[in-house]
Amino acid sequence: MKKILIIILAVITSLIAAEVIARYVMRYPAQASRKTVAIIPGSGVKSRIFLYKPYSKYLNIEAGYKQFTYNNVGVHGPDVDLSEDSKLIFLAGSSFIEAYQVPSEKTAAAVFDRKLKAVDPGYSVFNLGASGCDPYEAYFRTKLYTQMYRKPDKVILALEQFRTKWLEQYDTPLDFDIPEHFGKEYRLSKAKRVASTICEKSSLASMLYRFAKKVKRLDEIERARETEDGPENEEIQVIPDALKATMRQFQKDYGNDFMLVFFGQDLQATEMLREFCDSEGIRFYSSDSVAVPENRFDEHGHLNEAGNLKLGELFYESFVDAYQE
């Protein structure tokens, strides 16, 4: 009996030792504290998003092994001035806008924010970009943050692709009514709640959980490498109806305060979008010199610091052109 107790004590000690090694030697942070919130009509995985606790830490590997910190509203980017006097700009988009790969002060949102503040310190850019966020989700994100904080003065949707595959996951025609469960915390199963709490407290558990999720994708990535099916290889044929409907809804809700910025390299896609926006009266700006290989990690990945700088400048120039008084 005494031996068993000693072994249990030894195992607990080794767990603590391994946790110390993971946190301080391997410098792996525990999972950032978050809650799951339902925002999109429907009940699938795509109906909910994560909201992170302000100033929590996270790890990004695409740009090297780097630890970053969320801002005062729990997103990656410059701190947001939420006072009534500020001129709030929602910047929505995918992981290219979120820009997890570069320090928050080097994101396109931060570059844009600094340039605007140099002209008028009242401006504040709120980075709503998120991994896997398609334009339809981006619409509901703007609604969620409006409910949580306040209505934006301007809304910019930035796209680098049409995101046809992502938009195909939703039932059509798209439903833009605010769902009943909107903004409410999604009730996870008890097992998931326990797992999440442990991962928020322990670096070791967080690392093992992430590993379990990643190991399944190894084969998939190798196949993609062999076929060179890079992230930018979406076949552009027509603007998906879901994207058209989403842009119309943005325009309907925000009017002239809404602007679409396209920074993909496909000139055909740019022209299609320009034509559509002109016919719908949507402000449209584009550049094909942002997402060029030298502005991306390993030529195929997300935007590097130079790419974010270029994108931030594109936002600023577009904004000044659209709203200069």
Next chain:
Amino acid sequence: MNRLLTRIKSKPYLWLYLKVTFVFTMLLSAIAAKALLTIVAVESNPFFYANF
């Protein structure tokens, strides 16, 4: 060092505790290292972001 080892070994429960702690710490650290290497290998590959 030898004297210290002899003294520890003379206390069988302490010796057992240290041995088990060492073995489990090494085991967990090896698993953590393997996990971290896999995470780095997967996420530093730009094709990981192909559909994301």
